[in-house]
Amino acid sequence: MAEEEKQSVRETAAPWEPNVVGFLCNWCSYAGADLAGTSRIPYACNVRVIRVPCSSRVDPLMILRAFREGADGVLVSGCHPGDCHYIEGNYYARRKLIALKQLLDHVGLDPRRFRVSWVSASEGRKWAKVVETVTRDLLEAGPFHYEENGDDQGRAPGRG
């Protein structure tokens, strides 16, 4: 989508606030975020939450697609290792996310833009802290644009 749309949102929203897409596992992190809310812990409201059954449900495709759709940062959060509702889902997720992290770091993506956290259902405070950290880092990192020029009209291979 839409470099264009993203831009228009930015033009109207001042001062700039980062857009963070958060993939939260249903059993731990989502409940943890819920707890932060019911406990009335104040924290930044920049994370748009997508609830997933397990952190291992998060495909790297979804993460890149979130960036493509205009996210400035992506956060994946699941149960602590050993606490997975499905016994071992987050262990698999960890290997997969490590691979993605390595690649994103390698291609020079700012490491502050992709984060992973373990937050349990009882860790409302930790959730608030994670969001605060992620948001603060992204405020420093600034808006995310992969391409300087979003228009490819007339683009020909080999621009010499």
Add this chain to the structure above:
Amino acid sequence: MGNNSERLYVPRLARVAAVVDETPTIKTFRLAFDDGPRPDFKCGQFGEFGIFGVGEATFCFASPPDREYLEITVKNVGKVTRAFHNLNEGDVITLRGPYGNWFPYDDLKGKKLLFIGGGIGQAPLRGLLWTCLENRGDFEQLDLIYAAREECELVYERELVEFEGRDDLAVTLALDPVCPGEPIPGWRGRTSFVPPILEEERPSPEDRVVITCGPPIMIKLVAKSLLEKLDYAPGQIWTTLEMKMKCGLGKCGRCNIGSVYVCKDGPVFNYEQILSFPKEF
């Protein structure tokens, strides 16, 4: 032809005026045009219909050309058609066309016509069938065989009931035999594939033209039956072909069968032409 607007790929916009649920997977959309008269077309032509942000797909005009409205019938099978099924009255779609050729109405005059439709393949035949019915005097005899996989896949149900009530059109409805020999409870038509019906009824090839559209396998078997068992000549069969298309203009190269652009030289073909194509399909 050669009616070139300056901006070839810029579509007209149309508004969805009404939606009819034909079957669980098929809907008919009636379109209205706020920026001028609706496009003029002939029976058998198609358009490139689209939804901005989703894409374009090829549908034939499913209504007769002399009505004030324009209708298309869409089966939910892919990305674009699924988006069409989510449309509501008032939503805006895009339209390019009409494109392609049409049924040779004047050459059909004075003949006995046998329409054979299969499933959603009834849509391209519908406009021509209505036109023939409205000019019933032009034709000696009109027959319709309409087959579908299941009862819930018959499109234009209300029209079919009306057709069955007419005495100037003989209608045979048929459903695929799921378990051959077992009657389907409450089904008013036949339970058979089309070729056995043809071979039983034996409509004589004399002065008759068959116009068929449906899944490729049905077209193939119907033609085989007509040519081999009922002594029809290939020239007596007309069909409209389905190929993947993108531009509709004879440019994008997708619908080629041999040197033929289905979108420009078709989609309506005489079976004699089809036999001359490379044996690709």
Add this chain to the structure above:
Amino acid sequence: MATIKEELRAAVKKLFDEDRIDYFVGYVEDYGHTFPAILAKGSDLSRLTFDRKSYNNLADFLPELRGSRVGLVCKQCEVRTLNVLAAEGQIERDKLVVVGVPCPAMVDPRKLPADEAGLDDLDESYWQEKCRRCLERNTPFADVFVGERASTPTPAEGWPLLQEVEAMSAEERLAWWREQMSLCIRCYACRLACPLCYCHQCFVEDNKPQWLDKSVRPENNLHYHIIRAIHLAGRCIECQECSRVCPVGIPVDVLNNVLARDFAERFGYLAGETAEAKPALTHYERDDKEDFIL
């Protein structure tokens, strides 16, 4: 003494004569190129060869021939590929006749000299990078071995280009990859030349939902290449076919090298080393190193 070509031709003829195979997949020479061919009984075997331009990873053709009995020339690249495919349950070993060869190391097609007469004697500086890292020059589980066993030089470590890129700062790397991605034409040759990209439906072709935009822009191209590398994480055997076939010369395999090295360091896992090891992403250890998780 018979040359390897002659031995190979005789061996294949025997396989056909004894009716052990329906097809043979090997390299042939014609019109100045060495290229893969699928040969059936009755084919002319006199062009069969195995030389320093036998680039392709022949395991790429196995899905097309599934169900048939196939003879396959296997250099080390194919051997490791078959191990991965076996671990993933993708090959029918009983229908496969592995023809082993001593691999003389492949010449980098971008360094091919105009006069190919001295091809056999070219030193390491002309080799494809992967060949300097080869662990074993002879096919270990060959059903038939042709030619004389070769000695294996000590493998070099690391990938020079990867090291070069990693020496850059993050901003420089971003700029470098953006430049590379601006060259990509998304012909998907890298995907299709890869014997481990065997999915029938690839995410790039999905349209419900459409994960990847069709427009050829650096960000979409990078999206494609990253996901492809992820799908090969712990599977890529670094045969470098993806880079070799790239018509515009993007060193795509650098992304795979990053993960291959990381998986070796973190998980002690080398793809295709054996057919028994559990694929790295379908397996875990409780104490896998996690150094970036909040």
Add this chain to the structure above:
Amino acid sequence: MAAEYYRLSKDKVAELFERARADYDVVAKTRDANGNLVYGRPVSFDDVAFVDEQPPMSAKAFALPQTEALVRYERENDKIRAEGPEAPTRDILIFGVNMCDATAFDIIDRVFRWDYLDDPYLGRRAQTTQFALACASIQQDCFCDRISYDEDGVDAVAYDLEGSYLIKVQTEKGRTLVERYKDLFATEDGDAESSIKAFKEKAGTAKKEPMLESAKPALEKAFEHADWEILASTCIGCGVCTYVCPTCHCFDIQDEGGSSRGRRLRVWDHCTGRTFTAMAAEQPRDRQYKRYRQRLLHKFWYYPERFGPLLCTGCGRCITHCPVKINIRELVEYFGGLKDTPPGGARHGK
């Protein structure tokens, strides 16, 4: 117009290049970040590569970009606005383009201007001038010597006759180019066509029998030839051959953007790919060899039947860059009855 002949002395070429940059967006062969040859925009004359070798990507993208917006749309308070693409702003001069790339434009034109006129393509095309440099040698995979299409429709061609260039001008666009920098060109008095003929003989680009056009009658009978399956089954279905091809022009139309704002794009597509003709219900070309066969026959049978010339200029890129080195010329010769032995010796068992 009748051909006109001029001379351009070699020491004037740099000046021509620099002065042309004021009037044109000048494109020429140059090197990219990885050192590979491309048609690009050289920073200075020194960056122009004067070599016979072809860049992997042909010059077609300057008239048919890989990605271009056909429609831009925007929704404002329930009103949708849709507009066509903007016309290109500057004329393009493709300086030193290979002949095989230059002639390809005229071949693609026939598709984009038959019946409906394709305004985005033709608009760009009208603004593109080709100034070709004839090759002084023929490369390993080239076969332009076996295709009768020659020079046709190319705006201007330069032949390197040791010491100076003989310039053949064939179109109004070519004449405009020469007129603009008149002082750099001298008129040619000698027998230009004889010089050109001798040049081609020496370069190896002179036409040789049997021409590939003569394969068509046999190809028409070879559609169901048993060897297609075995010879074309090594095709891996990538898009390299079509994307590097100067004459392949098939495309896809795709929307990108949200419901409120976005673009309807034209993007290149390839018939060798699995999804090209895949429909929801069926895939007519269900095996890889059928898809490869479509590409070959489109070029050597279907297109010529409709438009005259072959859909091929013999550049040989599809051989050079093919990951499995499928050789279209060899296959045309084999299935077209010009040669008895199949490439690589592969025959079907039956």
